[in-house]
Amino acid sequence: MANEALIAPGQTFESVTRTISDIPLLRPYPRFWWTGFCAAFVLVLLLLASIAWLFARGVGIWGINVPIAWGFAIVNFVWWIGIGHAGTFISAILLLLHQQWRTSINRFTEAMTLFAVACASIYPVLHLGRPQFFYWLVPYPDSMGLWPQFRSPLEWDVFAVSTYASVSLLFWYVGLLPDLATMRDRAGTRFKERLYGLLSLGWRGDARHWMHYQKLYILLAGLAAPLVISVHTIVGLDFAVSILPGWHSTIFPPYFVAGAIFSGFSMVLTLIIPLRAVYKLQGLITARHLDLMAKVMMATGWIVIYGYFSEFFNAWRSGDVFDRFVDVNRAVGPYAGYFWALMACNVVAPQLLWVRRLRHNVVVLFIVALLVNVGMWIERFMIVITSLHRDYLPSSWGMFHATFWDYSTLFGTVGLFAALLFLFMRLLPAISMSETRGLLATDKADQ
Amino acid sequence: MKPRIHGLLAAFASEASCRSALRDLREAGFVRVDAYTPYPVAPGLIPESRTPIAPIMLITAILGACGGFFLQWFAARDYPINVGGRPINSWPAFVPITFELAVLTSALVGVIAFLGLAGLPRLHHPVFADPRFKRASQDRFFICVRADDPLYGSEAVRRTLAAAKPESVEELLA
Numbered sequence: 001m002a003n004e005a006l007i008a009p010g011q012t013f014e015s016v017t018r019t020i021s022d023i024p025l026l027r028p029y030p031r032f033w034w035t036g037f038c039a040a041f042v043l044v045l046l047l048l049a050s051i052a053w054l055f056a057r058g059v060g061i062w063g064i065n066v067p068i069a070w071g072f073a074i075v076n077f078v079w080w081i082g083i084g085h086a087g088t089f090i091s092a093i094l095l096l097l098h099q100q101w102r103t104s105i106n107r108f109t110e111a112m113t114l115f116a117v118a119c120a121s122i123y124p125v126l127h128l129g130r131p132q133f134f135y136w137l138v139p140y141p142d143s144m145g146l147w148p149q150f151r152s153p154l155e156w157d158v159f160a161v162s163t164y165a166s167v168s169l170l171f172w173y174v175g176l177l178p179d180l181a182t183m184r185d186r187a188g189t190r191f192k193e194r195l196y197g198l199l200s201l202g203w204r205g206d207a208r209h210w211m212h213y214q215k216l217y218i219l220l221a222g223l224a225a226p227l228v229i230s231v232h233t234i235v236g237l238d239f240a241v242s243i244l245p246g247w248h249s250t251i252f253p254p255y256f257v258a259g260a261i262f263s264g265f266s267m268v269l270t271l272i273i274p275l276r277a278v279y280k281l282q283g284l285i286t287a288r289h290l291d292l293m294a295k296v297m298m299a300t301g302w303i304v305i306y307g308y309f310s311e312f313f314n315a316w317r318s319g320d321v322f323d324r325f326v327d328v329n330r331a332v333g334p335y336a337g338y339f340w341a342l343m344a345c346n347v348v349a350p351q352l353l354w355v356r357r358l359r360h361n362v363v364v365l366f367i368v369a370l371l372v373n374v375g376m377w378i379e380r381f382m383i384v385i386t387s388l389h390r391d392y393l394p395s396s397w398g399m400f401h402a403t404f405w406d407y408s409t410l411f412g413t414v415g416l417f418a419a420l421l422f423l424f425m426r427l428l429p430a431i432s433m434s435e436t437r438g439l440l441a442t443d444k445a446d447q
Numbered sequence: 448m449k450p451r452i453h454g455l456l457a458a459f460a461s462e463a464s465c466r467s468a469l470r471d472l473r474e475a476g477f478v479r480v481d482a483y484t485p486y487p488v489a490p491g492l493i494p495e496s497r498t499p500i501a502p503i504m505l506i507t508a509i510l511g512a513c514g515g516f517f518l519q520w521f522a523a524r525d526y527p528i529n530v531g532g533r534p535i536n537s538w539p540a541f542v543p544i545t546f547e548l549a550v551l552t553s554a555l556v557g558v559i560a561f562l563g564l565a566g567l568p569r570l571h572h573p574v575f576a577d578p579r580f581k582r583a584s585q586d587r588f589f590i591c592v593r594a595d596d597p598l599y600g601s602e603a604v605r606r607t608l609a610a611a612k613p614e615s616v617e618e619l620l621a
Contacts, residue, residue, distance in 0.1 A: 013485065013586035139518060147522035151540040159547040167554045174558060178486075178584065185581040201568035204575070205583050207482035207493045209565040214487050215500040216561040223504075223550045234543055437586075438486040441462060
């Protein structure tokens with residue numbers, strides 16, 4: 001039977017519900033939770049301090065300059081939004097493809113999407129220079145009779161990212177409704193019962209409601225699937241529409257989408273391997289899940305490798321001296337260290353997963369996933385920085401030196417992401433209970 | 448005064464027994480019957496199978512797309528920028544935002560339509576008064592034959608329900 005290993009044998013409706021809902025409802029806050037949350041929260045405070053200092057002093061506190069005007073802000077924006085994409089991929093695209101293994105991980109990865117998008121969307125606003133005027137990006141009939149430039153990919157980004165955040169939130173919340181009702185019904189205290197009761201909107205599992213619900217859920221997935229592709233396509237177009245060598249390339253949109261899913265799956269693995277160990281969820285997030293995620297990572301990794309190859313090949317075949325220079329400069333120029341680190345993390349490391357024994361070793365898998373996370377950050381650094389720092393005119397070449405505030409903002413958002421995930425784990429069911437029950441029911445019917 | 452009755456609530460331990468009870472009730476002529484399940488069950492549990500969610504979302508997606516395109520077309524005319532004589536209505540550049548707004552309106556209206564169709568949020572409902580109903584969201588299947596059913600009150604209700612071997616049957620106050 002195909003989905004045999006997706007739920008460990010011996011699980012019942014009752015055991016599934018108890019295993020998942022007891023984590024937020026009954027289990028005491030373990031020491032690792034407090035340590036982790038406090039560490040993350042310190043980083044959130046660092047983020048707030050960095051933002052306050054940025055608002056006081058302006059973007060000059062970062063290492064950005066002319067020619068490298070984009071810097072860490074855009075690197076981090078692309079990195080975070082890419083990480084978010086795996087969540088939508090798992091919840092929407094795999095749902096449409098009837099991949100039942102998504103069930104144990106979709107809730108968690110959707111939460112990851114939301115938090116990653118929250119981190120990502122901070123950066124473009126901070127990078128505006130005058131962030132108090134961020135609302136100028138939104139079309140409204142203003143007194144100056146001006147409109148945003150709708151022909152610019154940067155304006156498309158505003159719509160793409162805000163739509164993505166809204167639709168992801170709706171999709172996640174709709175998926176949560178039946179589970180919030182379960183939480184309400186299992187809540188030990190009056191306060192929790194009211195809180196989850198309010199959030200569940202009075203869901204009672206009426207068969208007619210389920211009918212509308214399932215249609216809505218599948219259609220939201222149908223909307224989210226092209227949406228997620230459009231979002232990173234537009235992020236890719238932010239670069240590709242410019243005329244800068246190293247950015248001006250038609251491979252960018254598909255290569256960015258594959259890179260996003262590659263980095264997102266590596267982040268899911270980085271988070272879920274410790275989570276299932278700590279909360280003993282091996283019966284629900286099984287070895288088969290990890291194996292499948294590792295395979296998706298390898299598949300998207302190879303698309304990314306094709307993207308790297310295509311960039312080099314096209315630069316060489318174009319005969320354009322500037323295009324060729326960018327690639328040579330990446331490999332042997334002042335940022336060569338980043339380039340070779342990228343090759344090690346994104347090209348070499350994932351190939352370990354071809355070996356079944358290594359793929360099934362959670363420690364190896366975790367380390368590879370971690371390396372890919374780092375590698376994908378370096379990739380965006382390389383794309384943004386090395387393309388900008390030496391363009392057509394040697395007289396306007398420059399170097400980028402990241403400052404303390406660059407790093408504090410980056411690690412601050414890492415802290416924000418982690419803190420939100422810690423809260424999510426403690427307050428909401430991290431695995432969809434209603435879907436897992438449905439999977440169990442089909443298992444029984446098949447037998 | 449006689450207390451108002453919401454209906455008769457029966458609990459079942461399995462989807463199969465719930466399904467057969469519903470079928471028997473339907474054959475016996477009951478029409479106002481609600482079913483409550485802890486997960487979305489395969490079609491055929493209830494006679495209704497049509498939901499207007501899909502047409503609603505399709506229409507709003509089209510409206511969203513039209514609105515999104517109009518916004519950009521209007522802005523391009525309202526503040527024309529001539530770049531090398533290129534057309535003011537540069538529609539290919541308007542496609543991404545048109546798509547995004549179609550998705551956004553369709554998703555928002557879809558969720559609102561779902562809430563409207565399901566009558567949610569509704570925090571109070573007679574079934575919640577029954578302590579057994581706490582398991583409706585966990586591992587039990589419930590059938591409620593509502594008191595407004597024309598056949599309610601006849602002996603057939605309890606007999607039909609009992610035939611499917613429910614765990615318990617109790618009357619609910621409205």
